[in-house]
């Protein structure tokens with residue numbers, strides 16, 4: 001009997017880890033930052049992205065709502081992946097939860113962010129650009145091993161809400177494959193670049209088993225590029241259950257995170273992944289802005 005127990009435990013672990021990392025996600029509408037809406041239209045054009053994506057307005061900021069269960073895809077064998085750490089689940093129906101999300105990476109600045117998050121025992125969700133995953137698979141593995149959640153943010157940061165069905169599928173599938181190859185998990189969350197979505201994207205995301213995750217607090221960090229401004233806007237906009245949007249490709253954003261974590265923790269906030277925020281109950285294709 002005793003010889004079976006470790007094995008059973010390991011199997012349980014795989015399940016937990018896969019479920020934790022590959023579920024969840026959402027979108028958000030501007031709330032306390034609604035005055036920046038006009039600027040936000042130009043927003044999320046995430047700096048470097050303009051090098052391969054036409055400038056497109058944000059047009060997908062509509063609320064979505066909670067749905068039912070998502071089943072995680074089986075984990076693939078990844079012998080070089082560091083062992084996952086145990087993760088304490090938080091019941092966000094009771095706790096004062098907030099979901100930090102970081103888009104457009106991984107890039108070199110992601111490594112420093114991971115150190116910061118680890119120092120504060122905070123978990124986050126990373127919406128990854130497939131081509132960056134292919135370039136830095138090591139950082140994706142670090143994200144996963146640290147207990148963070150991984151989401152799909154298209155392969156080239158394309159405006160999926162204005163793309164053909166074939167293009168949408170290609171962007172999402174290539175990114176799923178890149179993440180699977182890098183980290184051995186299949187995301188069940190996606191975030192449309194620029195918040196740009198439409199019925200076709202919703203249908204494709206549904207077929208691929210991914211919920212659409214937007215956000216409810218946007219400090220426009222890609223535009224501000226200023227540590228103090230990002231910190232102030234996040235702290236001002238935060239409420240229990242909200243999804244915070246930032247970009248780990250900007251050093252100024254990464255520099256703002258330690259103070260953000262300190263100040264929100266002092267207010268009693270718990271930092272959870274997007275799936276955890278919703279208790280693991282997300283419906284593929286649906287849009288989520290906050291809990």
Ligand SMILES: [Zn+2]
Pocket residue numbers: 044046103104153157193194
């Ligand atoms: Zn983005």
